[in-house]
Amino acid sequence: MEQAPAGDTTTDGSNVDALEDALIEPVRRDRLIVQRGLFGSLSPRVPEKMYVVTKGDAAADRHGLQLAEAATAHTNTYFGRFAATYWQRWTDVKSVNLQLTYASSGSATFTVSASDARGRERIVTTSKVSGSGDLDLELPIERFVDGGAMWFSVESGNGSLLVSDARWTVAAPEHLRPAAVVICTFNRADDCTVTVGTLASDDDAMSDIDAVCIVDQGTDQVRSRPAFAEVEEKLGKKLIYLTQPNLGGAGGFSRGMYEITGSPNSAHANVIVMDDDILCEPESVLRLNAFANMTVQPTIVGAQMLSLSNPQILHVGAEREVLDEITAGELTPGAKMGIDLVKKKQEPRFDAGWNGWWTCLLPSEIIAECGLPIPLFFQWDDIEYGIRARFAGHPTVTLPNAGVWHADFHLKDYDDWARYFSIRNGLVVSALYGRFDGNDISKYLFRKISELIVSMQYGLAATFIKAAEDFLAGPDFLYDGGQSALRELRELRDRYPETKPLPASEVGKESDPHTQMKVWDFEPDKKREGLVLLKRAVQQFRGKVDGRQVTVPAHFANWWHVSLFENAVVTDASQNAVRVRRRDKDTAVELAKHAAKVCWRLRKEAPQMKKVWHDAMPKLTSRENWARLYGIDE
Template sequence: DLETEGGQTLRVEQVRWTVEAPEKIRPTAVTICTMNRADDCLKNLQALAADVSSLETLDTIYVADQGTDLVESRDGFEQVAKDLADKLHYIKQPNLGGAGGFTRGLYEVAGHTATEHANVLFMDDDVLLEPDLVIRMTAFSNRAANPIIVGGQMLNLFHPNQLHVGAEYARLNTLEPGQPVEHSLTTADLLGVDEETLKPNRQERRLDAGYNGWWSCLIPYEVVQATGYPMPFFFQWDDAEYSYRARAHGFPTVTLPGAGVWHADFHMKDWDEWHRYFNLRNSIITAALHSPFNLNLLSRVLLAQLVRYLLGMQYGLSATLIKAVEDFLEGPEVLRDGGVEAMKEIRRIRDQYPETKRHKATDVPGIA
């Protein structure tokens, strides 16, 4: 609402930035992978349903539910299914991790030769969503001269005006994801100023990302045709590997400012968890596929990590690293079931080490 000098109030509604329409407006299919985050997933479906009238290019929503606490069990699901009508396709399948859930949606769209879909938008189940994301990413992709992967940015949920990183890449041979590309803002207050230049934090440069996280990432149909499906990594590094493989086929990745979601701050998460196995194993596989794979350098990196974990008495984490390396050396066969057995086994291994178990602060003996 705006107040004029005369004291009148003017209301401005439905503001849109537009460009010339492309020759063909290609619709987008949203794919949400969820596992026991029923309430979070339902909120995002409700957000899309509430704005579905303005989401003209949103053709279909695929929900791959891999959990035991199902989204369809919630009271609001029946209503949101009614609101979204034939746009919603709810799929239940075993837990195949994020890679398996997203791949299912990709298969539903690109696996059928008669499909009308052109874009597939991956989206996490636990993000805070602004539905306009679908419009912006679809419009940008449809105006691109050549097919490209369009990534949405991540903002920190607990610091809502803080950008995680403008655009990122991975140092593959040293197993370091999440590196900001040159000139990229990182952990930046988008309402603040740069401490060195004292100028507002603005994203004015076009940045070529190495990859984009699948908290929100749009993949055109042509990319899938040329690149194939994601690796059956179960969890972590699937997004990076896919972007680097797509780049080898001539499809770069661009992280689009002004299009993004709010996701739980990464630094709030526990690093010493079972999923660290997948982070390590899959990072080595990605390095083997898409880097010079300098074994001397990689061995030093892994040895340094192992020594650090041992000195910190993180024996479960040490065992996790060793298991990841051993399974990499086993070869591609370890990926055959999509990671189901690997998840069970690494949890069994870690369960033998008491320091891997989480305890409530109020349960610590001898401390009031």
């Protein structure tokens, strides 16, 4: 969860005492709804085909489907499919019941179909009905180990048809574990109000949620919004509202986890962490909690991230990490990225190494065993926790029919203060769980910094260097939860003009309109990238570059292109501004020397740092450390 620099607030424990009342005893019931048959979104921006596909004269709303004579509909869609492969792999449930209510003026046909890992379809069962009634089909969960799902379709036949109250259910566990939702926010009062309000508006999804804990770390607070009064009234005793200084996503989510797991009744609770600025689908929360209730062992269960700007696009299906390259988002085998979910299905079962905390469920047993998150402020805190749980034997499952919409990462420019946390925290996590070979990690980091220097991204190169230096300083720099690092980082980046976005209209007149961008066709062979980088560095050092100022589109702003010029006006990834990069030989040489020293230290001290960080983990992740950061007497 990305957050802006800290503001001063006061710690407020209001409503914390309500947690004991909110976390009630587990519910007893015969059947557990694990998925509702929804036919539309709560948001008009989400296409209906994410839920149901109709043909002929048909109309759908959130809970009902109306078909005229000879119309058809199917739920072989993102939210309509039952993720059978995950249920067969991670639970001991042998069958699921599809239940719905129908009213037909003639006859109608319901068909349940299934797919396998390669997308081959098969019919599971077919039922012909007439008049009005309830349909209850018991469906075996079999032949899905490698992949596949189930869904239903309907033909209205010779009359009109109304379908409602569709749901997939399983035999309920002896004790049903409720969930507590934790939402961390920082000066996104309007976004947070909408997100919590959307969740609170769905009574069915809220039926197994005992508490909604808002951790407000901002100066523009959620409770200041008039609309929040309605949300507060709707949630009643379930709402827990806390304020504290800005400790980033790690500090905000940890506060909710700290309070919830400290309650006497928390042993049976699932904690669902959720970003404040998502477009929330309450059904996904229901599905996460239902699935977690049925897994054979405590399991982290995450929702997928969908694109907010294009709601039918999947960001990524499931991810792992490449610690030797300080890379978080590596696709797991079989997972998809950037696909149109209306056109393509996620058939193979793919395992996840971790799940982002845009929406993710953490069983209280895992929190009790693994401890609280490490105070990394933000970035890699959710990844580290997922890896930590995995190393302790607890899997993460990213459900392909549970998703929320999040702002697109590709619209955030790489040259940002947040990159400090990405590199610093990536080094921490690599030291904790990776090989952390000093030779390899130092070479990789020096290569990346060198690319930034020849790209005339001097501020970003300095950001990388500071990240490595702070990592080498050891765990003590996390004593304040990351707040001092923000101040120092802001001051550091202010020294470099190219870090500041400018309106395109201010610099466009300086560009040479006659410069031809034929160089954009060039991309070095992977095996020759090192030689090309060396050549570009020499050219930059000697000034043997094109002296004309050029404009560079964001998607062509690779180091091997930008480094050919003396001046470059580069479009910001947000598409709302530009950055002006100018060659500065003295700055480049100074940064290269500094980077070489830091990377040499990293190479020599890697074994020592690996031990230092391992030894510090119990204290860093303890309740006592977080209580100190929150100003709470343990």
